[in-house]
Amino acid sequence: MSESYGKKNPALESALSKSTADFYAPAGSDVLSRMDAYYSWVENRIRTDTWLYSRVQTSRPAPVITVRDAGHRQMEAVNFASQDYLGLSAHPDVINAAAEALHRYGPHSAGSPMFMGETDLVPQLEEKLQELTGMEHVLIFPTGWAAGFSSLTGLVGKNDYIIMDRLAHACLRQGAYAATTNIFKFDHLDHEGARKVLASIRTKDTVNSILVVSEGLFSMNADTPDIRKLQEICHEFDARLLVDVAHDLGATGPEGSGQPGIQDMKGRVDLVMGSFSKTFASSGGFIATHSAAVKEYLKMYAGPYLFSNAISPVQTAAALQASRIVTASEGAALRALSLGNALHMRARFSSNNHHCPGIAAPIVLVPVGSERHARLSHGLLMKKNVAAMIVEYPVVPLSEARIRLQLMSTHTIGQINDAVDHICEVLDEVRKK
Ligand SMILES: Cc1ncc(COP(=O)(O)O)c(C=O)c1O
Structure with a gap:
């Protein structure tokens, strides 16, 4: 970085001003040439x-x-910039499991999970996730992003409502926007704010569904909602709760049960989703539910499950072995x-x-x-x-x-x-x- 700063150094001054928000949705008749201002700004910041x-x-x-x-x-x-909280990506058992899967099944899944893309490792991984979440049914996706997006687009219809913590992850926000225009955001961790929105919706609409969305551990704030309270409020208003445990499951809580376990809510949240890209030394994600019908429905109606290739055998084997370590004394x-x-x-x-x-x-x-x-x-x-x-x-x-x-x-x-x-x-x- 140059020693001169501010007005003495216009390039640096320009790099220190503006944000990515300033370049969002640029205008112009040619969809391919209207990103130039953003590109120059990025180049200047790199320089x-x-x-x-x-x-x-x-x-x-x-x-x-x-x-x-x-x-x-x-x-x-x-x-301090990798999300490998337990260091499992370097664990010899995880590496060996991934290598064995590579040799046995090959490098890719070669199909949608609905069309023979899953290996027999996937049911074993589902079983470990059932144990970790305390939920009876688990559906595996090739990324956590796909799981989050699908949990909303697969379950919420255009007349339904989504009420979400303002800081919920982008996969949940984008899933919400793709599912319905009836989206309400409450202030971060403000369950009373969520209650107010729920009450006002239910005074007008007792016919359509409401899904409330939060996370177990918010990665930009390192904080957690009162999951029990949020779940109680949801049930008070005939709504359901989804908690994204991408950052806490495996890394925290008794037997790796994350914030649901820490808050004595393991197996008591309506819907849980998570990712293997943090603690589980892999990529991939899951949705966990108590309902066999929800799982079966998502297979057909959550776009990224049906229309995307299944999680690869190598990803599955790494996540499976990591989950075995997570639940063991190690x-x-x-x-x-x-x-x-x-x-x-x-x-x-x-x-x-x-x-x-x-x-x-x-x-x-x-x-x-x-x-x-x-x-x-x-x-x-x-x-x-x-x-x-x-x-x-x-x-x-x-x-x-x-x-x-x-x-x-x-x-x-x-x-x-x-x-x-x-x-x-x-x-x-x-x-x-
Ligand atoms: C809270 C949360 N949910 C979901 C995701 C998406 O997971 P993945 O990286 O597996 O696509 C992330 C990843 O950054 C995340 O932080």
Whole structure:
């Protein structure tokens, strides 16, 4: 990053202004040529070392990683930007299971799950997910995104209602918009806000369905709703609750049961969905339900299930083996390490006068505030060999940019201490600019 800043350096000044929201839905008669302004802005951000996206891994996700940034610079970094909370992608049993599946079934599924694309590993994975969620029926998708999107498009009709936490994941928001125009958002974690919307809908409409949507652990805030309360409110108004446990299942809770387990709600939420792309060392996702009819219906009517190839055998085998570790005593030991790492990191930030919001979880957030400071921190952190995610508007509200650190059980205390110290130095430096 150039030392000169602001008005003395127009390229940097331009890179530090605007956000992706400014380039959303560009106007113009040619659908292919109206992205040029966005492209120039991105190029300028890459040149000024303020572009935090599109880094590629040149090694596996692990506490130390080699990475190439968008400006093609290769570096080694301590890695807090991978979602491999228990470090299972490096586990020899997971790697062997994936390799065996590759040799036995080949690299791809070669068909929709409805047309013979699933291997016999899939029912075994469903069974593990039934155990983890406490739900009787599980449907597996090739991505968590497809599972989230499908849970809404497959079940909610255009006359129905979706009431969602304002910060619910994009797959749920986009699924909601594809399902109905009757969408209401309540303030983050505000179950009383959800109740008010439910009450007002039910005074007018007792005929159509209502699905309330939230997450177990919100990854941009590291916080959790009161799932019991939300579920009770739903039932009070003849509505159903969907909770996305992508970040908490496996990584937290008794036997890896996530926030539903921590809140004594395992098996008591109407509908649960999740992803294998965080703790389960794979990609893929699932919807879990108590109803065999819901599962069967989604197979035919959730677009991404019927019209997309099934989860690959390699993905399935990795997720299956990871889920076996998650539910074994080894999983409990890894979760204890993960929690210890999270508590340690939060305490070290706190002793440096940085308060990390949210609960103790493998996601630790460090508030930065201004988008300019956040973008400047990105290049400085990479120079100090720390790979972290910078999150800024419109993903989070304006002027509430933050650094998101995703911990693995396999991070050492030394790596955490060094990273915290580097981040604190970088934040001090950018705030002086
Ligand atoms: C809360 C949440 N739900 C769903 C997804 C989608 O999962 P996947 O990456 O498996 O498509 C993600 C991934 O970022 C997520 O964070």
